[in-house]
Amino acid sequence: MVVQLDNTIELDVVNECGEDTISQRERYRGRFCDKRLDKRAEQISSMLYFNQSSSIHGSTHYESEQKGAYRFFANKQVEEGTLIEAVKERSSYLCADKDVLVLVDTTEFNMKNHHNRLKPDTGIGLTGNNIDLGFFLHTSMVLDSATEAILGLSDVQLWHRSEDKVSKKSGENKSIPIEKKESYKWIKASDDSKLHLSAARSVTMIEDREGDIYEQFARIPDKRTHLIIRSKTNRILSCGRQLYDFLAAQQTAGTYNIDLVHDIDNRKGIEKRIATVEVRYCKVKINKPKHHKRAEIVRQVELYAIEVREHTPGIKKPILWRILTTHQVETYQDAVSVVNKYRLRWYIEQLHRLIKKKGFGIESSELETGWAIRKLTVMILNSSVRIMQLLLAFNNKESQPIEQVFDPGEIKCLEKLNKTLQGKTEKSQNNNNPALLSWATWIIAKLGGWKGYNIRRPPGPISLKKGLDKFNGIYNGWKLALSP
Numbered sequence: 001m002v003v004q005l006d007n008t009i010e011l012d013v014v015n016e017c018g019e020d021t022i023s024q025r026e027r028y029r030g031r032f033c034d035k036r037l038d039k040r041a042e043q044i045s046s047m048l049y050f051n052q053s054s055s056i057h058g059s060t061h062y063e064s065e066q067k068g069a070y071r072f073f074a075n076k077q078v079e080e081g082t083l084i085e086a087v088k089e090r091s092s093y094l095c096a097d098k099d100v101l102v103l104v105d106t107t108e109f110n111m112k113n114h115h116n117r118l119k120p121d122t123g124i125g126l127t128g129n130n131i132d133l134g135f136f137l138h139t140s141m142v143l144d145s146a147t148e149a150i151l152g153l154s155d156v157q158l159w160h161r162s163e164d165k166v167s168k169k170s171g172e173n174k175s176i177p178i179e180k181k182e183s184y185k186w187i188k189a190s191d192d193s194k195l196h197l198s199a200a201r202s203v204t205m206i207e208d209r210e211g212d213i214y215e216q217f218a219r220i221p222d223k224r225t226h227l228i229i230r231s232k233t234n235r236i237l238s239c240g241r242q243l244y245d246f247l248a249a250q251q252t253a254g255t256y257n258i259d260l261v262h263d264i265d266n267r268k269g270i271e272k273r274i275a276t277v278e279v280r281y282c283k284v285k286i287n288k289p290k291h292h293k294r295a296e297i298v299r300q301v302e303l304y305a306i307e308v309r310e311h312t313p314g315i316k317k318p319i320l321w322r323i324l325t326t327h328q329v330e331t332y333q334d335a336v337s338v339v340n341k342y343r344l345r346w347y348i349e350q351l352h353r354l355i356k357k358k359g360f361g362i363e364s365s366e367l368e369t370g371w372a373i374r375k376l377t378v379m380i381l382n383s384s385v386r387i388m389q390l391l392l393a394f395n396n397k398e399s400q401p402i403e404q405v406f407d408p409g410e411i412k413c414l415e416k417l418n419k420t421l422q423g424k425t426e427k428s429q430n431n432n433n434p435a436l437l438s439w440a441t442w443i444i445a446k447l448g449g450w451k452g453y454n455i456r457r458p459p460g461p462i463s464l465k466k467g468l469d470k471f472n473g474i475y476n477g478w479k480l481a482l483s484p
């Protein structure tokens with residue numbers, strides 16, 4: 001298939017096997033009721049996918065292409081919601097018959113370095129510090145629970161606050177219905193994910209403390225929908241006691257070590273250590289908060305609570321997690337399984353970090369309106385997901401099939417490259433199964449500068465991004481050399 005754009009360039013998207021390469025990614029055909037916009041969207045999507053940058057200037061080869069991309073993001077007919085639908089699409093069928101985990105989190109984009117260039121009243125407003133301008137993103141990322149492979153996104157919400165400071169009177173917040181509050185994003189993400197992932201066998205929403213909202217526990221769970229949420233509020237139980245005391249008074253069910261030296265979550269500020277943690281759990285009945293006026297919300301919810309408490313001496317910030325879940329926790333193993341699922345939540349933070357400063361650099365985008373930058377953000381989510389897929393596949397013997405992430409032409413090129421990257425010792429060779437994504441991760445990481453002989457030191461997202469940039473350059477040259 002050849003996509004004709006403005007009669008100026010042709011984008012050849014047929015690979016050697018004659019398959020449509022875009023089928024691996026989002027589909028835009030028929031989305032905009034305007035064939036030219038559909039084609040432009042596919043071209044930009046492919047461009048972002050390969051160039052892994054938020055800079056339109058740096059990613060385009062022709063001036064016409066660059067202008068076309070600017071026009072596309074500025075076009076009112078190109079709606080944010082339409083782009084979101086495209087980015088979400090694949091997870092709706094990849095989830096079929098699977099137990100899936102949905103990792104949810106919010107991030108803020110601060111555009112303060114561009115406030116002179118950004119036009120006012122264009123989809124941006126005050127950020128959390130009440131000074132700078134920017135917008136917010138709430139993302140739900142879908143994982144296969146059995147293999148921990150990323151299947152895509154099930155919900156994406158973007159919004160901005162007012163550009164004027166609004167001072168809230170204390171107590172006022174409690175009387176506002178949740179649909180009018182920003183925290184409604186958690187309930188909306190759960191509702192939308194349930195619907196979008198209706199082909200899945202089960203759906204488990206995984207959220208940090210911000211998601212600890214009574215209405216969620218009351219409204220979301222059903223036979224196939226579960227919640228795993230870190231507790232924020234010391235809630236009152238039906239027995240009259242408070243959740244945290246009650247939980248701490250339970251017998252220790254077991255003790256285990258969390259390796260924070262080789263942990264995948266190796267962010268700064270975490271003291272590297274082996275943390276010995278005690279695990280407690282119990283079934284609890286939580287009372288509806290007193291300020292809750294809604295009669296249709298049940299007066300009590302039955303959940304399981306888990307406490308994870310560290311006892312390493314001399315640690316500044318010992319681990320203390322209290323997790324609420326609708327999953328049945330009847331044994332120590334059940335509790336550990338829920339805690340391990342909760343810890344996967346870190347991947348969504350990593351995804352957000354990648355789109356922002358370090359990876360795609362959305363916060364330094366050259367686009368001139370908030371609306372345009374937001375649309376670009378949605379399209380970049382897809383490319384960031386690919387880097388996360390590679391990251392999770394590292395050394396994973398059950399990683400997802402390689403065809404879910406690379407197209408057949410790219411796989412051929414990876415095969416050639418793989419031969420050139422092998423070291424002399426067995427440790428420095430790619431021992432992964434070529435049918436799985438872990439095999440490609442090894443190659444991409446090596447291209448990105450990862451040393452390759454130490455599986456205890458996995459490559460980070462930035463070296464994978466570097467590796468992908470390099471691979472795409474090589475792949476383009478390789479295609480060129482093969483073309484008649």
Ligand SMILES: [Mn+2]
Binds near residue numbers: 105106208210
């Ligand atoms: Mn959060």
